[in-house]
Every structure is written in structure tokens, then in C-alpha cells.
Amino acid sequence: MSVAALMNIPVSDDEFNQWSFAHAAHHRDCIRATFAKNGTELAEYVLDPLNRGDGFGTWLYNHQAMHTAQNAALGTQGFDLTDTNWQDAGQLASWIQDNENEHYQWATILGVG
Numbered sequence: 556m557s558v559a560a561l562m563n564i565p566v567s568d569d570e571f572n573q574w575s576f577a578h579a580a581h582h583r584d585c586i587r588a589t590f591a592k593n594g595t596e597l598a599e600y601v602l603d604p605l606n607r608g609d610g611f612g613t614w615l616y617n618h619q620a621m622h623t624a625q626n627a628a629l630g631t632q633g634f635d636l637t638d639t640n641w642q643d644a645g646q647l648a649s650w651i652q653d654n655e656n657e658h659y660q661w662a663t664i665l666g667v668g
Contacts, residue, residue, distance in 0.1 A: 556580035557668040561655040564577060564648050571605060579603035581658055581668060588665035595628040598619070607641065622657055631660045 558570035563570065579602040600617035615637045626633040634653040639646045648654045662668055 556584055556654065556661045558658050559668075561658050562651070564651050571607065575603045575605035578605075578654075578658075581662075582625075583626060584667045585658070585661045585665060588667045589625065589661075592665060593628065597624050597628060611613050611641075622654075625661060626657065629661060629664050631657065631664070633657050 556575050556609060558581060561581060563574060564573040565574040582602060583599065584593070586599055589595050589597055598621065600621060602614065602618060602621075606612070618636070619637045622633050622636060625631075634657065636650065636654055639650040641647050641650070
């Protein structure tokens with residue numbers, strides 16, 4: 556999955572659904588490529604569909620665990636992606652940018668999307 560799809564800031568339910576699918580697919584691509592590159596097995600949590608209506612439940616923490624492990628495996632730096640108000644357009648835009656930044660670093664190292 557292309558990392559470019561993660562740069563879009565979703566507004567509508569359809570856009571969130573598209574972003575959620577692309578985001579989860581990119582995580583899977585990076586997990587697979589990390590294993591191929593250095594034999595590191597990384598845990599995968601369910602990221603799609605993203606249910607914004609339940610206050611994200613454990614999604615933010617599972618997602619952060621995946622980022623923390625991926626960054627450790629590749630020696631990259633990350634952000635705290637657990638603390639944001641997705642109802643605030645500015646905070647959402649910042650979160651999307653920080654998340655995409657990490658995915659871009661991984662994609663560059665791994666040669667994926």
C-alpha cells in the first residue's frame with residue numbers, strides 16, 4: 556500500500572474508512588518487509604476497521620505498540636500517537652502528519668509503498 560494514501564486527512568466517514576484500510580495495509584506491508592529484512596517478527600493488531608464511535612477503545616494503544624516495535628526494529632524515532640483529540644481538526648491533522656512521518660521513514664528503509 557502506498558504511504559501517500561496516509562497523508563490525506565479524512566473528514567467524512569468514507570474517507571476515514573479508506574484511510575483506515577490503507578493504514579492497516581501499510582502496517583502489514585512494513586511488518587512483512589521487516590521480517591524479510593532482518594528476521595524480526597512484529598505483532599500485528601487489528602487496525603481496520605477503525606471505530607471512532609467507541610472512543611477508539613484499545614485502538615490507540617495497540618497502534619502505538621505497533622509503532623514502538625517497528626521503530627525499535629528499524630532504529631527510527633517516533634512520536635506519542637496515543638494522546639490526541641480526533642474531533643479537533645488541528646490535532647487530527649497533526650496526528651496524521653506524525654503517523655505518516657513514521658510510516659514514510661519505514662517505507663524508505665524497507666522499500667515499500
